[in-house]
Amino acid sequence: MLKAGVFLDIENLTRNGGWGMRYDAILELVETQGASVLRANAYMTVDRRRMEEDERYKAKIEQYHQVIRRTGFRLVLKQVKQFVDAEGNPRLAGSADLELAVEALMQAENLDYILLGSGDGDFLRLVKALQDRGKRVDILSFANCGDELRDEADHYFAGPLLPNLLPPREEEGTHRGFMHHVDEERGFGFLTVRTGYGKNDIRDDIFLHINEFSEEGEQINNTRFASLRDKRTIIEFDIEEQEGGRVRAVDAVEYQPSIAQRQTEND
Template sequence: MTANFRVGVFVDAENIRYNGGYQMRYDMLRRFAAREGGILQRLNTYMAFDAERAREDLEYKKKSKTYQQMVRDFGWKITVKTVRRYTDENGNVTTKANADLDMAVDAMLQANRLDQVLLVTGDGDFLQVVEALQNKGCRVELIGFKNVSRQLQQEVDAFYSGFLIPDLLPISYEARNEWGQPGSCVRGVCTKWFADKGYGFLRIMNQISPNLWITDPREPLSPYTSVFCHANELADEVTEDLLMSRETVLEFYVNESEQKDNGLVANNVRLAFSVNR
């Protein structure tokens, strides 16, 4: 990677928040964006703030301001969109704080000074933005959690599930979790399953690396690790059909194997996310 490789990151914070990415860590997102040694030229995130609620709920106001300051401390520029309320003819009130246009315009205006763009969203409205950025010569990558537009995934140069990136989304009930270490809780996908034998293999991203394209854990430079899984460790909700889909994200604990040196086994395997559920 050349020293002047310029990267821009644009986060649709509200879309991510409501689609599985609540509590996403901006420090880990920054590390992921810089994994190939490029210059982080732009770090932009677009957040909503309910000014009307803040006037009545001081705790909400305090938490919002504290969170924004924490994100700024990690070096991000925040564009705050004020929540607006609309009342229809039946008296129903809806709220909206859409930052799509701001994010799209910023990405396009800054594209000439970027080599790679990382979009963090699941919104299919960015499809044309992706095409335009690619036509300007930018490589476009995408991170999303739930409800990610299928067309958007197919249009970008690379899509990464935010559930699978180490520590990007914390394990809420494991505060001191050390992702990938024996005894830790991780998320991964099933790569092989032998139903007749009652076991298979799961795969986790063990580290943030420029070699994410080396998906075979047997390769020395691969950042992925293979984990043995016995059928007895599967929760009832984890069916064979779900295991056969790479879009099924599993959450489980990893421990050292008693049968294989340096090997890992999966325990307490449960469903974290699936497009089929």
């Protein structure tokens, strides 16, 4: 069994659609790859000055930290720095990226497999360095993952496509997938969805007709429909069972990461 380490860039994940993700599901994802998790580290910044001045904010942040720790993660906190910009406005800046990179390199000596949770292209050199040491390196991210980082990984996991990683959103579709085949002229395609965390846990026979996809409540043309495949757009939809075990996607829309909860946290 592979010895695994998990290193999560919390700021990057939550800023790009991962707010509310289940940390226990991330550990399950790693274990499904045939690995035993030896190290699980989560890196994030913290504004201790604001925590001292704002009891409500402090309570919310500490509660969030406890959620992460209860799932078995070691939380690595980096104090944000305050500065004044060119217009005289107070700003905050900070990143725990350096801590993540250093610890990943140091701890990799005793690991076979690393799951890096981040879409930050600055980690490209880290991924290559770990691979040069003979480690398998997979990437987990949500929106805005750098192309080079995604391509360099041994395997890339798109967070929104992993079942039960994100909380359900009742007002929108219950499934997420991407179009792997499209007939532009006739206006239909087939979707691939993940049914689990294993390599072969996929279903790729879900039929989608152009009339079942809309943008802002409006139908799209065939060229735009075909571009959904070319851009590997994540599509959110409901499933309608048909005779003979066939299924079709209905009420399909482009998946839009929800940032409402993250904005609430920052208030």
